[in-house]
Amino acid sequence: MSQARNWDEFMEGIWRQNPVFVMVLGMCPTLAVTVSGINALSMGVATTFVLICSCGLVSLLRKLIPKEVRIATYIVIIATFVTVVDYVIQAVSLALYDALGAFIQLIVVNCIILGRAEAHASKTPPAPAMVNALGMGIGFTIGLLALGCVREILGAGTLFGISLFGAGFQPWVVMVLPPGGFFVLGAWLLLFAALERRKQRKLAEVRHV
């Protein structure tokens, strides 16, 4: 039973409550840094790390944190891990650090993390909270990658830096500009809405039979 529950907690973030495509949270990094696949992946991994650690700590301290100052406490906890991530990325790759810019520090105010801490981690024991955070983080990374890959393929003709179409490729300038982010996000949301609609219709048919 425990295994089933853990699996459920894990899958919640990946599909049923996907942060990007279902809850539409954390739009700021989603639209801003998904110019390329590498940016999207590293942003997703950084957010996942912060999400898991802060959810675990918030869950451990959930009985100690006074209700009145809980938001401030969560922010302090999240900011600690964001600082760690900030320094690690700066040490590992300066180019990546420059590409992501201020959005690494802005993970502090990413609403997915604060939302998970408030809505889930502060009410559950550490193990399920962290499993749920892992699912959410992976779901967020999948969402960012879905945007980043499309924008990189159309905007630069490459995928993770590997050229796909050769030298004569005509880049779609709009895809690396902010409007491109909105177009691609809208197209993905449309696709998922259409899939959901088809599923509901099939279910309704089955019920009729």
Next chain:
Amino acid sequence: MSIEIRSAPHIKAPKSVETIMRHVVWSLVPVCAFFVFQYGLSALASLVVVTASCLATERWFVKTGTQSGDISDYSAVITGLLLALSLPPGFPLWMGAVAGFVAIALGKALFGGIGFNVFNPALVGRAFAQAAFPQAIATYSPSFLPGRFTEFVPSSLALPLMRPADMMLWLKAKQLDALAGATPLAKWKFEGVLAGAEELVTSLSGHMAVGPSPALILLCGAYLALRRFMDWRIPAAILGSAGLTAWLLFALSPERFPNPFFMLFSGGLILGAVYMATDMATSPVTPKGMWVYGALIGLLTVIIRYYSGLPEGVMYAILLGNALTPLIEKVTQPTPFGKSALARLGHAKRGASYPLHPGYISREDAGAVTPKKRFMWNKPKRDERRKPNEPRD
């Protein structure tokens, strides 16, 4: 005996959407024919491919059944033809197909189909092409080239997703100077060369990189206006306002600004004013509103042409005008018969918008209850509304 009770328009003309759209297509045929005569094979291919892309997209979205309209109402044909006319004739065909898809999908289908779109679909497609392929959309080819009916402009045959061939090299091989590939507006803006109004009006003088002839478009537009398929007020307001603004600026400093005739007859102003701004779904329905809308577009066009980095501003001016249409309509509501204008002012606060009352939010929802008497001045006391002995559910 049965009596049908309906509100106002009781007499209507026997015009259907399809009739209107069919006449617009007919009136566009001479314009397209002249465009093909100017640019030859490439222009023909561009018209066919863009229109086919629009029709295929429309067909696909109509088939999913989520939007109004029908494939047979000719509206997608108009979108395709106008989009192709507003693109350079040597525009790569695959980019034209992408622009046609975006025009119908983003500009029309996502809003719910014909009649629901906020922006002119052809201009949405063109704006996307401008943002995605700024280089290709700025490369025009000269008109009336010898051998234009037997060979394509090389850039139009670019493979899908690939960069088009260089126009400059091709022009050099044809013994033409590089300036021949620039539109009159771009020449004026970046080189300071001014084309004469008389050669712009007919577009017949050799090797100019211009669109269809303004005189022909005005003629076809006059036919539409006479048959009442289009309101003459909008083009009149746009051209009047653009001409007036350009004339004022020209009078202030003739050495800095071109003459108003150049402003009126160059670029896509005439095509935009006659065919794009008059799209029925995206322009105001009130006569006063049409004047305001047209004046705004004309003014914005001249301002964008003079003071921005772009040589042409008609597209953005019309899109902005489209965005403002609901507001313009709201401000310019005509006074109903039997009411004085002053009485309307007094009731302005109680306009036609719905009050934000929870009862209006969802009637379909079975659980929704319309709260009664919430906005009464003398609010009944709590225990008067529900008897204390009544069970809760």
